[in-house]
Amino acid sequence: MKRSLSSLCLLAVCALFSLLALGGCGSASDQTSATTTSSNTTPQTVHLDMSWSKNYHTLKDLKQDAGVAVHGTITRIINQEVDSAGIPYTNFEFTVSHIAHDPAKSLTKNAVVGGATRITIHQTGGVVNNTHYEASDDPLFQVGEQYILFLKEYKPGFYYVIGGPTGRFKVQNGAVRPTSNDGVPFSGSQDDFDKNLQNA
Numbered sequence: 001m002k003r004s005l006s007s008l009c010l011l012a013v014c015a016l017f018s019l020l021a022l023g024g025c026g027s028a029s030d031q032t033s034a035t036t037t038s039s040n041t042t043p044q045t046v047h048l049d050m051s052w053s054k055n056y057h058t059l060k061d062l063k064q065d066a067g068v069a070v071h072g073t074i075t076r077i078i079n080q081e082v083d084s085a086g087i088p089y090t091n092f093e094f095t096v097s098h099i100a101h102d103p104a105k106s107l108t109k110n111a112v113v114g115g116a117t118r119i120t121i122h123q124t125g126g127v128v129n130n131t132h133y134e135a136s137d138d139p140l141f142q143v144g145e146q147y148i149l150f151l152k153e154y155k156p157g158f159y160y161v162i163g164g165p166t167g168r169f170k171v172q173n174g175a176v177r178p179t180s181n182d183g184v185p186f187s188g189s190q191d192d193f194d195k196n197l198q199n200a
Contacts, residue, residue: 059200066150069101080126090126146171
């Protein structure tokens with residue numbers, strides 16, 4: 001009886017270890033599955049080939065065709081959707097720090113005195129159904145980036161960059177450079193840029 005009780009206890013301990021070992025295997029399997037799932041949540045990138053109605057190679061042409069030229073910062077993503085033709089787009093909030101060109105005074109007359117003027121920038125591309133759509137030569141704006149943008153207003157408060165990548169200039173540490181190598185060649189400060197634009 002004593003021997004069978006010892007055997008029974010030994011059998012129970014072995015069964016317990018077996019269950020724990022199997023439970024550990026199940027946990028490892030779940031972790032692998034979770035890792036696979038989380039890697040599947042990274043958006044797939046699809047590059048869109050865009051054809052711009054016009055590429056700009058001089059500040060004079062940009063100035064002539066733009067409704068406004070502004071300095072500022074991309075402050076947030078307002079929304080990302082798909083239009084009626086099935087093309088994804090993103091609307092960004094752009095906080096204007098300086099109006100460089102506004103011949104019709106359309107933005108100047110609506111500027112907030114002592115406050116921030118915010119406009120909406122419409123750009124083709126965005127993240128839809130876990131897929132990142134982006135024009136191959138016109139990367140999506142990122143929150144916090146600073147730019148000088150040449151814009152057209154297509155409805156009150158809503159703008160698009162003319163010429164795609166050739167109508168935007170990135171500002172980093174006070175230095176201005178074109179986003180596109182096919183656009184207007186420029187290297188200098190924001191003040192230099194504004195002087196060149198004024199004289200164009």
